[in-house]
Amino acid sequence: MSGEYVMICVAWPYANGPLHLGHVAGCYLPPDIQARFERALGNRVLMVSGSDEHGTPITVTAEQNGIKPQEVVDEFHAINSQALLDLGCSWEPNVDSRGIEYGGSLFNRTSDPRHKSMVQDNFLKLLDAGLFETKTMEQYFEIHEGGGGRFLPDRYVEGTCPSCSEDGARGDQCDACGATYEATELKNPVSKMNPSAPIEIRNTDHLFYRLDAFQTVLEQHAESQQGHWKSNVRAMTKQWLDMGLRPRAVTRDLSWGIPLPMEGNEWDGKCVYVWFEAVQGYSTCARIWADEYAGPNGHSNGADAWKNWWCISEDGTKPRHLYFLGKDNIPFHTVIWPALIMGLNHAENGKTIDDPVELPGPGDYSLETNVPAMEYLMLSGGQFSKSRKHAVWLPSFLERFDPDTLRYYLGINMPENHDTDFNWPDFVEKINSELIAAYGNFVHRVLTLGARLPSSNTGPFADFDERERTKDTQKKLETLHTSITESLSRHRYKEALRFAMNAAQVGNQLLQAATPWKYLSEADDGSNPHYGAERIGALTDLSFGWRIARFLAITMQPFLPFSSAKLWSSLGQSGDVSHIPWNSAVDWDVPMTWNDAKPEPLFKRLDLEEILASEQSLADTSDVSEQPGHPVKGGKKKKKKPKEDTEMTEAPEGTTYLNFETFMEVDLRVGEILSVEEHPNADRLFVVSIDDGSEDGRTICAGLKEYYSADEMVGKSVVFVANLKPRALRGVSSEGMMLAADDGEGNVRLVTVDGSISTGSQVR
């Protein structure tokens, strides 16, 4: 298997914000572990990814901040690529340190002009092969002064619902009554971003990729992958294929993206749809890498070097393609991207839409070998969320912590089969009682014990290098080595790391049984006639500890590159541990070396209290504790008291006084709760009937289910807002709002009236 071409494709992070730990666990750490492992095996690895820099959300961020989209993506591309390097992800050097023939890596970006022109070329190839069809759609158009304007995506349009006549309905769905409709049915539509601009429906032509033409061949492909795809990948792909594939739009009315390479006014202002463009980054990035690095560095195939990693060879050998991504991205990589790859093969083989599509053959671009997609990493039981500021950001994490601690924690807790949880108590415990107590401590024992032995030129251990005595331990390590290798080959990272940790345990057991320390502190007092032999035995075991430590340095390297390098040098080994062949870990004939420098612990213990006190800014766990009814396994460790929101603390300074008249516009009245019903169509709502002094009474929908039972509420005299504009909530009209106190920590109590007073009385 040595020398195999392995293409590692990493999902392209969206350059609209910094990466957080969820991203790292889901798609950035696993491919790096894999790449490091494959290199150690001697394979030729090309790893590609980069910033996904186009699309409307980036335009919106730019507009909000009054800057250009390019400035937004420049900023986050810089931040994210640096953060990944700081995490030890091997995006540099770009040329494999074993030599250019072994590949390299490139973290590129979709705003690269070379990417743009390659995407446009591919676009034209598919177009010429008849793999696109044109459809005319009706879409809203925002007219600007001076004649220009722009098309608006549905979610940037709002207006009056055609079904219930409520205002504030969204482009294709009404929040009030739940109706869905064509955006063009919306009444009084306005642009959300620019409400004053006139808006009209215009026809717009778009191109659609004929995904349907690939249905059969994709089913074949999926069938052939059943054996090694993970269950989440199988399920997700099956769902798509079972629904039946339909043509999918590849163009958009979009200002920030790759323009269509087509003549004619009707195509002005249109861009390639992001999904179509960004996935092609996997191949364009390989070609750009070859242009920029393989050619100039003398690769035997020059600028065509990328074909080694992308094309099936004449004898039918396929390069191994591994795609690393989160679960939300699965269909793009098992359905859409393969369909595009096969479409390009089809077009380049001179075929058209009229010819049947076939699976790739010699000379064609290869399809994915495996898609080890991850589930999600949660944060203290809740999902990472940029908008709710519920996240631990990678850059700020790395400012405070050793990257290897994160790599260990996420490695041992990787969301391989289901969602897992990040929380500080668990993080601290795993680092202190596993990484440090087992691995760090074992290594430190060996090194400090060694440092106390008399050292010759060859170090303290070489004289006690007697292989026969440690045969059993060697066997155990060899078994572990096989297990680690197998697990990594099957993308079972948690398991692999666990096996590696077992090696440290074996080491600790060996030391415990050998008790070499006895022969350091106690001199031979003559009472034990076997003292000499026992001493040699114990020190022989101890010296084998050096070999175990070396085994650990090599096998931990894919997971924990920084500490492995440190350990490597502490052992007196020369060179870079990441260049050491994988199997050298169980080569018991390597001459023992030594480093005379005082041994230093590999990791520093973490203190939970200290972290919790200072990490509020990194993870505001209070967000979650405020959401009763959302407990999650493993997510309910004790949390710090919720901190005041920054915005809240600043509020007093920014207080503006309210005019009395303005206050009096709010008509507050007393009402008595007559009955409380379950809302027929909403989980969290009560439908409350109130005697407001009028004959008919009124109905109010209230989200109090979490705080009150229906019985508790009936009969209470409450204060409500009487002149709030009525609004339908999930189909039931709500005529006002009851006042309730909310302490922000999950307690909500209704405002009631002291003593009795007639319903309908005004409150002021």
Add this chain to the structure above:
RNA sequence: AACGAGGUGGGGUAGUCUGGAUAUCCCGUCGGGCUCAUAACCCGGAGAUCGAUGGUUCAAAUCCAUCUCUCGUUACCA
């Protein structure tokens, strides 16, 4: 509510697709040992009717049905 994913000792987790004998491993806990090592290490124990019920089978954590709870997305939270 719709769709998707799950429920395995105190916490986490493997095994489930492809049924098989005492249900894996890590942490915690209890008892003992060690004292070189970062409150670290080693040995041993306790602790699970594998969410519930029913079914298929010689045999069910595993397959089927129903139920239940949870998580996610969307809805909603006046």
